Amino acid sequence: MRAGVLAAVVTLIADQASKLWLLYVLEIARHAPVRVTPFFDLVLAWNPGISFGWFQSESPAAQIALMVIKAAAVIALAIWMARSRTWLATVSLGLIIGGAIGNGIDRFAYGAVVDFALFHIEIGEKTFSWYVFNLADVAIVAGVAALLYDSLLGAPAAKAP
16 A cells, blocks of 8 residues: 555655646746657646546536546545555556546646646648646556556466455
8 A cells, every 4th residue: 555655645746846847937838838859848738627638617616526526536546546456556546546636736726737748740831749738647647557457467476365
């Protein structure tokens, strides 16, 4: 359980520190886009919806509903983490919990999630880009991928009794 809690705390701190730095030190709202590499920019995107911008709504009722759903999901994931039988599952669930709490803090503090990372590729005059995301999103995706790996392909010998 300790490894999962540590993963959640580290994820939460890294996520919130990156967002605070971008908003208040770099002042990304005034300086965006910041070209980091030919294929990666720092931008500012406020996401009032859930993952990948789905179910966007700025109404207070919708924001409260999303917060309630997220809180219930975090509680369910914490129970699952407490009962998990492998180190990988425990850490994976911690990553998901830390990311969910980080994005939940944004929703509470700003009314939307702070997204800032944008990968793109330019081919001729066309630019193709991925969704704008943040470190919490990375942790959630990595946690889900690792959890799927552990559930589907994890070595049976690695499972705790």
